[in-house]
Amino acid sequence: MKTLVVVSHPKINDSQTQQFLLEGAKLQDVTWHHVEELKNIDVEKEQSLLKNHDRIIFQFPLYWYSAPSGLKHWEDEVLTRNFVYGDGDDNLGDKEFGIVVSTGMPLKDFCHGGSENVTIDEIMAPYFAIANRAKMKILPTFTIAQFQYMNESVQMQLLIDYQRYLTQTYPDNLKNRQEWFEREFADRFKDFNDINCNACETILDTFIQRKENIDQLKSTISLIKQGEDD
Amino acid sequence: MDDTGIWLNQQVDELSQKQKEYKNRAFLVAMKKMVEEQSKRLEQLQGEVDGRLWNHEQW
Numbered sequence: 001m002k003t004l005v006v007v008s009h010p011k012i013n014d015s016q017t018q019q020f021l022l023e024g025a026k027l028q029d030v031t032w033h034h035v036e037e038l039k040n041i042d043v044e045k046e047q048s049l050l051k052n053h054d055r056i057i058f059q060f061p062l063y064w065y066s067a068p069s070g071l072k073h074w075e076d077e078v079l080t081r082n083f084v085y086g087d088g089d090d091n092l093g094d095k096e097f098g099i100v101v102s103t104g105m106p107l108k109d110f111c112h113g114g115s116e117n118v119t120i121d122e123i124m125a126p127y128f129a130i131a132n133r134a135k136m137k138i139l140p141t142f143t144i145a146q147f148q149y150m151n152e153s154v155q156m157q158l159l160i161d162y163q164r165y166l167t168q169t170y171p172d173n174l175k176n177r178q179e180w181f182e183r184e185f186a187d188r189f190k191d192f193n194d195i196n197c198n199a200c201e202t203i204l205d206t207f208i209q210r211k212e213n214i215d216q217l218k219s220t221i222s223l224i225k226q227g228e229d230d
Numbered sequence: 231m232d233d234t235g236i237w238l239n240q241q242v243d244e245l246s247q248k249q250k251e252y253k254n255r256a257f258l259v260a261m262k263k264m265v266e267e268q269s270k271r272l273e274q275l276q277g278e279v280d281g282r283l284w285n286h287e288q289w
Binding site for chain 2: 153155156159160177184185197199200203206207211214218221224225228
C-alpha cells in the first residue's frame with residue numbers, strides 16, 4: 001500500500017511539529033508532498049500522483065478552523081470536477097482518505113460546550129465532503145494537540161501512532177495493530193544487527209505466539225457462542 | 231499481567247535501552263504498550279471463556 005501525505009504549511013521549516021512528522025514519514029511507500037514548495041502546480045502531474053497512491057492524507061496546522069491557504073489553492077487547481085467525479089472514472093474511488101491536523105489548543109476544547117464549541121470532525125466537514133464525493137473511504141482524523149507541551153515519552157508514542165496512521169491497515173483494531181508491529185519489528189530487526197540482539201528473534205516469536213493465542217481464544221468463544229445458540 | 235507478558239515487556243524494555251537511534255527507541259516504547267494491550271486482551275478473553283464454560287445448569 002502506498003501513502004501520499006499532502007502537507008500544507010507556509011513556514012514548514014519553522015514548525016517543530018511538521019519537522020517531527022517529516023522524520024516519522026520517512027518510511028518505505030510513503031511520499032511526502034509539500035504543496036507550498038511547488039513553484040507551479042502541474043495539474044496532470046499532481047493528479048497522477050494521487051492516482052498512484054492508495055491512501056491520501058491531508059496534513060496541516062489548523063488556521064482559523066481551516067487549512068492554510070496553500071492547501072485550498074492546491075485543491076482548487078488539482079481536484080477538478082472531471083477528475084473527482086465528472087468523467088465517470090472515479091479516479092479516487094476506493095482509495096482511503098485521512099487528515100492529520102495539528103493545533104495549539106487542547107483537544108478537550110473541541111467539543112460542544114468547550115471553549116471552541118465545535119468538534120474537529122465538524123471543522124473537517126468540507127474535506128470529508130470531497131472524499132465522499134470522490135467515493136473514498138474516510139479514516140478517522142488524526143489530531144495532534146499541543147505538541148509543544150508533550151514530554152519525550154508522549155512524543156515517542158505520537159511518532160509511532162503517526163507511522164501507523166500512514167501505513168497500518170484499517171480499521172485500527174487489535175488484529176491490525178499486532179500485524180503492523182509484527183511486520184515492523186521484523187523489518188527494523190535488520191537495523192538491530194549492529195548491536196548484540198540475541199533476544200530479537202525470541203521477542204518476535206513470543207509476540208506472534210501471543211497473537212495466535214488471542215486468535216485461538218476468540219475462536220473458542222465463537223464455538224461456545226454457537227453452542228449456546230443451538 | 232501474565233508471566234510471558236512481563237518477560238516480553240522486560241525484553242523489549244532492555245532492547246529499547248540499548249538503542250541509540252530515537253526512532254528505534256520510540257518503536258520499542260510503543261511496542262511495550264502493544265504487549266500490555268495483548269496481555270489485557272488475553273486476560274479478558276480467558277475470563278470470557280471461563281465465564282461461558284461455567285454452566286450453573288450442570289451443577
